[in-house]
Amino acid sequence: MTSSQARAVDDPAESTDEAENAGDAGHTGKAHSTNADSANRAESAGGAGSASGAQPADAPGGAVGGAAIRPGPHPPGPSGQSLRTAYSFLTNPLDLLIRLRHEHGPIVRGSLGRGTVYLVNDPAAVQEILVSSQRVFAKGFRRKRMPLDEGIQPLALLLGSGLLTSSGELHRARRRLIQPLFHRQRIATYGGTFARLAEETISGWSDGQRLNIHEEMTELTLGIVTRTVFDLPMNSDLVLTIRRAIAANMGVSRRAILPGSRYLEKIPLPTTLRARNSRADLDRLIREIIADRRREGADGNDLLSLLLTTRDAETGAPLDDDAVRDEALTILLAGHETTANALSWAFHLLGNAPQAREALHAELDEVLGDRLPTLDDLPRLPYTRAVFTESIRLYPPVWIMFRRTVADHSLGGYDIPAGSTVLVSQWVMHRDPDYWPDPDGFVPQRWLEPSPTSSPTDETQPSATGPASEPRSTATRPKYAFFPFGGGSRQCIGNTFAELEAAIVLATVCRRWHLEPTPGHSVTPLPRVTLRPRSGVPVIAHRRNP
Ligand code: HEM
Numbered sequence: 001m002t003s004s005q006a007r008a009v010d011d012p013a014e015s016t017d018e019a020e021n022a023g024d025a026g027h028t029g030k031a032h033s034t035n036a037d038s039a040n041r042a043e044s045a046g047g048a049g050s051a052s053g054a055q056p057a058d059a060p061g062g063a064v065g066g067a068a069i070r071p072g073p074h075p076p077g078p079s080g081q082s083l084r085t086a087y088s089f090l091t092n093p094l095d096l097l098i099r100l101r102h103e104h105g106p107i108v109r110g111s112l113g114r115g116t117v118y119l120v121n122d123p124a125a126v127q128e129i130l131v132s133s134q135r136v137f138a139k140g141f142r143r144k145r146m147p148l149d150e151g152i153q154p155l156a157l158l159l160g161s162g163l164l165t166s167s168g169e170l171h172r173a174r175r176r177l178i179q180p181l182f183h184r185q186r187i188a189t190y191g192g193t194f195a196r197l198a199e200e201t202i203s204g205w206s207d208g209q210r211l212n213i214h215e216e217m218t219e220l221t222l223g224i225v226t227r228t229v230f231d232l233p234m235n236s237d238l239v240l241t242i243r244r245a246i247a248a249n250m251g252v253s254r255r256a257i258l259p260g261s262r263y264l265e266k267i268p269l270p271t272t273l274r275a276r277n278s279r280a281d282l283d284r285l286i287r288e289i290i291a292d293r294r295r296e297g298a299d300g301n302d303l304l305s306l307l308l309t310t311r312d313a314e315t316g317a318p319l320d321d322d323a324v325r326d327e328a329l330t331i332l333l334a335g336h337e338t339t340a341n342a343l344s345w346a347f348h349l350l351g352n353a354p355q356a357r358e359a360l361h362a363e364l365d366e367v368l369g370d371r372l373p374t375l376d377d378l379p380r381l382p383y384t385r386a387v388f389t390e391s392i393r394l395y396p397p398v399w400i401m402f403r404r405t406v407a408d409h410s411l412g413g414y415d416i417p418a419g420s421t422v423l424v425s426q427w428v429m430h431r432d433p434d435y436w437p438d439p440d441g442f443v444p445q446r447w448l449e450p451s452p453t454s455s456p457t458d459e460t461q462p463s464a465t466g467p468a469s470e471p472r473s474t475a476t477r478p479k480y481a482f483f484p485f486g487g488g489s490r491q492c493i494g495n496t497f498a499e500l501e502a503a504i505v506l507a508t509v510c511r512r513w514h515l516e517p518t519p520g521h522s523v524t525p526l527p528r529v530t531l532r533p534r535s536g537v538p539v540i541a542h543r544r545n546p
Contacts, residue, residue: 073415075107075118082111093400093527097428107412115144117421118411121428123435123478125412129403129424130480130487137403137422139167139490148406148418155333157265158249158279160322162330163493172489173312177319178327179493181306187497189301190228191375194501197223198508199372205513207543213515214344214536217505221336221343224501229332230289231302238289241282242332248278250529286325304328331494338397339498341530343505345395346387348537349442350510351517356444357510359383361544364511373507375500381507386444388502392484394442396426399531401486426484427531435481515539 078085078100088096089112097119100108106122120126129137140151153165163174180186201220205211223234232238251271265272290308298305307324311317319327350357363383378385403422408415416422431439437446485492492498509515517523518538526534 075109075412075414076104077109077119078104085110086112094427094525097400097423097425098431101428101432107414109414112421115421116417117423118416119423119425119428120411121425121432122412123429123480126424126429126480126483127478127487128411129422130401130483130490133409134488134490136405136407136409138406139402140404141402142404142419142421151404155249157275158245159330159333160326162326164330164334165326174323174327175489175493176314177310177312178307181303181310182493182497184496184500187500188375190224190497191500191504193227194224194504195372195374195508197227198505202509202512205541207541209541210518211515211539211541212536213347213539214340214533217343217347218337218340220505221340221501225332225335227302229303229328229335231300231304232289238285241278241285242329245275245278245282246333248275251275282329283325286329287321290321290324303331334492335494335497337530337532339501341395341397341532342388342392342498343502344533344537345531346391346502346506347509347515347539348517348523348533349391349394350387351515351537351539353442356387356442357514359444360387360506360510361514364507368507368511373504373511375504377507378500378503381503382448383444384507384510385499385503386447388499388506389447390442390444393430393436393482394440395525395531396430396484397530398484398486398492399427399525399527400425424483427527429481429483432481435477512544514542514544516542 085096100110100119101121106120107125108119108121110117110119120129138151140153142148142151146152151167153167156165159165161170163171163178166174197220201216201223219234222239226232226234226236226239230236230238248271289304293304293308298308304324307319307327310319350360360383363381367377367380373381401424403424405416405418405420405422407418409418410416430436433439480487485495485498516539518540521535521538523537524534526532
C-alpha cells in the first residue's frame with residue numbers, strides 16, 4: 001500500500017490496491033465498442049429492465065429503489081477535497097464509502113484526483129449497472145486519453161485472457177463454453193473432496209492448540225481447488241509455483257493501470273524480472289501438465305480434463321492450450337482466496353456469537369451425529385448455510401467492483417458521462433440500514449425468514465414515496481441489496497461451488513471443534529483485492545464431544 005499511497009498524489013484515481021478487485025482485475029483487452037442506444041439493449045442473463053435509465057422524463061429528479069435523489073445532472077458529493085478523499089480512499093476506504101453514502105445519498109459523485117467517480121449504492125441502480133445496461137458499464141480501467149472502448153485489466157499479465165480478464169465477444173464465447181462445467185450437478189460430484197480435505201485439515205489439530213484460522217482456510221481452499229481443477233495434491237510443484245507467481249505479480253499488476261506502465265514493463269527492474277520469471281515458470285509447468293493430460297487422455301472429472309475435452313455448443317470448437325491455461329489458472333486464483341476469507345470471517349463471527357454457535361452445533365449434532373456431511377445433508381442444514389450467507393453479507397469477500405462507462409448514460413436521473421468510473425460496493429450495500437434491520441449485527445436467523453416475494457420487475461421500479469422509513473424485511477428487500485457474487489453476465493461462475501464448499505467445510509469443522517477467539521486480539525478487515533482479516537483470525541481450538 002505504501003507505493004500506492006505515494007502514487008496517489010500523482011494519480012489517485014487510478015492507483016489503488018482495490019483496483020485489482022477480483023472482478024475487475026485482468027487483461028489489457030478491448031471491450032466492446034458501443035453507443036448509448038445499442039448499449040441500453042439488455043444483453044444479460046436474468047436482466048430486468050433498465051431502472052432509472054428508462055425513467056420517464058416527467059419523473060422529477062427521479063427516485064431509485066425507494067431512496068429519493070435530487071434532480072439535476074450531477075449527483076451530490078463532497079466538493080473541493082479530491083486529494084483528501086483520494087487519501088481516505090487509499091487509507092480507509094471502508095469508512096469513507098459508508099460516510100459518503102450516509103452524507104450524500106445513494107448516488108454520489110466525487111473525484112479521486114483527476115477522474116470523476118460515481119459511487120452507486122442503490123439496489124435498482126446496481127441492477128442496472130450489472131445487468132440491464134451492462135454493456136455501458138464495462139470492466140477494466142481507463143487511462144486518460146485512452147479510447148472509450150479500451151480498458152486495462154491489471155491481472156492480465158498473470159491470467160492472460162481468462163473469464164475474469166476477458167471482455168466482449170471473447171468473454172461471451174468462453175462463458176458459454178465453461179458455464180456447463182459449473183452446473184450444480186457437476187459441482188456436486190466434488191462434495192466428497194470438500195469433506196475429505198476439510199477432515200484432513202482438522203485431523204492435524206490438537207485440543208487447546210492456537211491456530212490462525214485464516215491461514216488454515218487459505219491452505220484448505222487452495223488444496224480443494226488444486227484437487228478439483230488439476231486433480232493434483234497440495235504438495236505438488238504447481239502449488240508452490242503458483243504461490244510464487246501470485247506473490248511476485250500482485251505489485252506488478254497494480255502498476256499496470258498507471259500511465260506509462262507498458263514502457264515500465266520493458267525496463268528490467270528486479271520486481272519486473274522476478275514477476276516475469278515466475279510467470280514463465282508457471283507457464284512452462286502448466287503447459288507440461290496440459291501436454292501430459294492430453295497424452296494420457298483427459299478422461300478425469302477434474303476441471304482441467306473437462307476444459308480440454310469441452311466443445312462450444314454452437315461452433316463445436318475446442319479450447320486451445322493457451323485458453324485452457326488461462327481458464328484453469330483463473331479458476332484456481334479466483335476460486336480460493338474469496339472462499340478462504342468468507343470462511344475465516346464466519347469463524348470469527350461465530351467465535352463472538354455464543355447463541356448462534358449453539359444453534360449451529362445443535363443443528364449439526366442432530367443432523368450429522370458422528371459422521372461427515374455430504375451434499376445431500378445440506379437441505380437439512382439451513383442454519384449452517386445461513387451462517388455462511390450472513391458472514392458474506394457482513395464481510396463480503398469482494399467488497400467493491402469497478403466499472404467504466406463506454407457511453408453517456410442516465411442513471412437515477414443523473415447524467416453519467418462516457419469515460420467515468422463507477423463503483424458499486426457490497427460492503428456499503430450489505431450494511432445499509434434502509435434494507436437491513438440491525439445492519440451490523442450477526443443474525444443468521446434473518447436468512448431463515450420467508451424468501452422474497454417481490455418480483456424483479458417491482459425491484460427496478462423507482463419508488464415515488466422517497467426514502468424507506470423502515471428497514472426492509474427479507475420479503476420486500478430488493479434483490480440487489482445483496483450481491484456478494486455480482487450479477488449479470490459477469491456474475492461469479494463459481495457461486496454454487498463456493499456455497500457448497502463453504503457449507504461442507506463449516507459443517508465438518510464445527511461438528512468437531514469450537515474455535516475460541518484469542519483473548520486481546522481484535523480482528524479488523526483489510527480491504528485489498530478481497531476483504532481479508534488484517535492479521536488473520538487467531539483462535540484457540542477446543543475439541544467438541546457432542
Ligand atoms: C465466497 C466466495 C466467492 C465470492 C464472494 C466471489 C465473488 C465474485 C464476484 C463478485 C465476481 C464478479 C466480479 C465482477 O463482476 O466484477 C466473481 C467473478 C468470478 N468468480 Fe467468484 N467468488 C467466489 C468464489 C469463486 C469460486 C469458488 C470460483 C471458482 C471455482 C470463482 C470463480 C470466478 C470467476 C471465474 C469469475 C469471473 C466470471 C466472469 O467474469 O465471467 N469464484 N466472483
